[in-house]
Amino acid sequence: SQKIEQNSEALNIQEGKTATLTCNYTNYSPAYLQWYRQDPGRGPVFLLLIRENEKEKRKERLKVTFDTTLKQSLFHITASQPADSATYLCALKYSGAGSYQLTFGKGTKLSVIP
Amino acid sequence: DAGITQSPRHKVTETGTPVTLRCHQTENHRYMYWYRQDPGHGLRLIHYSYGVKDTDKGEVSDGYSVSRSKTEDFLLTLESATSSQTSVYFCASSRPNQPQHFGDGTRLSIL
Structure with missing residues (x-):
């Protein structure tokens, strides 16, 4: 069956460091992959979209990579801040x-520790 | 934001009662979606609509029906609510192959 997994339920990171979140998928022929941010009590908010023929996308402190051979996407937040704490x-x-x-x-619930 | 509003935001009801959740969007998006979000499961698609009066089933459609009589409105109905339908329900809308814009959810408790 088709499956998409985010490896960590929770990730704690020190302020200023780079947070890296992982998304793996199986049995898919992907068209594109998206990342969303969700704060408690709110709906998800779109952050970035990357298509199957793209290797990397950036937006300000955010970077997404897409490796269709590994069937994996990595989501990076550089210079992380406490305000980045949310579920992704x-x-x-x-x-x-x-x-x-x-x-x-x-x-993945990200907590950025001051 | 896409201007999506869901109503009610919170509801408590009893098993066996009918429940209707409402979603209204102001962006003239063609596509609309209903999801439920439960601990350990993430967001799961219940039904979606690709135009007025055009709807289709998602992953977890049993026990739910939808209607879309206008572009801006998408209704989700639980004909006879069960405790397993206690969840947070999210509505979303989008243009074709574009990111989805979500409402802030309805927290539904069925006792």
Whole structure:
């Protein structure tokens, strides 16, 4: 069956360091992958999208990589700040399925410690 | 933001009662989605819509129905609520192959 996994349920990191979150998938032929941020009591907010033919995307302190050979995406937050503390979700749009469906990982809760 | 509002934000009801959750978007997005989010499961798609009166089932559609009579409104109905449907429900909307914009959820408790 198709599966998407975020390796860590929780990640603690010191302020100023780079946080790296991992998203792995199996049995997919991906079209693109998205990362979202979710704060407690709120809905997910879109951060970045990376397509299958792209290796890397950047937005300010955020960077996403996509390795279709390893079936893995890495999400980096450089110079992390306490305000970056949130749950981060990856979501995969796979080709061959219902056209507009995303499959979400369970999320990684990031805590940035001052 | 896409301007998505969900109502109600919180609801407590009893097993066997019908429940309708409402989602309203102001961005004229063609696609709308209903998800549920539970600990240990992440976000799971219940139903989605790709146009007015055009809907399809998602991963966990049993016990749920939807309707979309206008572009801006997408309703989720639990015909006869069960305790297993206690969850946080999120609505989202998007343009084709574009990121989804989410509402802030409805916390539903079924006793």
